[in-house]
Amino acid sequence: MTLELRHLQAGYGRAQVLHDVNLTVPAGAAVALLGSNGAGKTTLLKTIAGLVHPTAGEVRWNDRVQGTRTPHARVADGICLIPEGRGIFRNLTVAENLAMHTRGRNKARAIETATRYFPVLGQRLSQTAGTMSGGQQQMLAVARALVTQPQLLMIDELSVGLAPVVIDEIFAAVEMLRAEGRSLLVVEQYVHRALAIADYVYILQKGRIVFVGEPAQCRSGTIFERYLGEGVA
Numbered sequence: 001m002t003l004e005l006r007h008l009q010a011g012y013g014r015a016q017v018l019h020d021v022n023l024t025v026p027a028g029a030a031v032a033l034l035g036s037n038g039a040g041k042t043t044l045l046k047t048i049a050g051l052v053h054p055t056a057g058e059v060r061w062n063d064r065v066q067g068t069r070t071p072h073a074r075v076a077d078g079i080c081l082i083p084e085g086r087g088i089f090r091n092l093t094v095a096e097n098l099a100m101h102t103r104g105r106n107k108a109r110a111i112e113t114a115t116r117y118f119p120v121l122g123q124r125l126s127q128t129a130g131t132m133s134g135g136q137q138q139m140l141a142v143a144r145a146l147v148t149q150p151q152l153l154m155i156d157e158l159s160v161g162l163a164p165v166v167i168d169e170i171f172a173a174v175e176m177l178r179a180e181g182r183s184l185l186v187v188e189q190y191v192h193r194a195l196a197i198a199d200y201v202y203i204l205q206k207g208r209i210v211f212v213g214e215p216a217q218c219r220s221g222t223i224f225e226r227y228l229g230e231g232v233a
């Protein structure tokens with residue numbers, strides 16, 4: 001299933017954030033969406049998820065225009081957003097968090113799916129989610145999403161505030177997802193990690209796409225100097 005954004009415009013009230021955005025995530029491909037703070041990356045993901053409505057243009061998923069379809073309907077069709085800041089229920093246990101998305105599927109299967117990607121969660125099923133480390137909470141956020149068997153997984157700032165060893169573990173799970181043929185749209189502050197998993201790279205600047213290419217085109221550094229400034233990790 002392919003995701004296509006065509007001439008997309010969106011924003012908040014009178015403030016237009018996205019301007020004429022065209023972007024494609026082909027079935028089974030991984031796309032890295034890069035851009036400096038405030039460029040509109042989160043807004044773009046939210047618009048795809050149905051949390052922000054376009055003021056012009058369209059979001060097409062599997063050739064179906066999403067229009068005003070609810071976030072819930074999009075999740076049911078396989079579109080899943082893991083928001084920045086984790087999006088888990090901190091007062092519930094790990095097992096309860098995983099069971100919330102079973103949608104009638106069996107709870108044991110949800111736990112089996114989650115622990116296949118993140119074995120550490122299997123040892124913490126009865127722990128209150130908010131008492132786990134930041135890295136474990138992020139793993140739970142990804143695991144919760146995987147229980148819904150998404151076809152398109154959008155991940156916003158996966159590695160914010162996490163130790164490198166934890167980021168490695170989460171990216172290993174993301175690699176497994178790729179190998180399973182799921183599509184990925186990833187916003188990631190650590191650019192080299194995003195490039196390592198991406199088939200295509202888009203750079204957003206002030207709400208406009210200013211670069212589309214493949215990771216190899218970005219390695220020289222000039223692309224980043226031009227569009228993202230210094231300090232690319």
Ligand SMILES: Nc1ncnc2c1ncn2[C@@H]1O[C@H](COP(=O)(O)OP(=O)(O)OP(=O)(O)O)[C@@H](O)[C@H]1O
Pocket residue numbers: 012015017035036037038039040041042043044
């Ligand atoms: N709920 C909101 N209401 C009004 N304006 C908003 C809202 N959320 C974001 N914005 C504005 O929209 C613009 C784009 O924000 P967005 O969060 O999409 O950028 P971003 O590229 O994800 O940034 P960052 O890397 O800092 O997370 C910013 O100017 C921001 O202030």
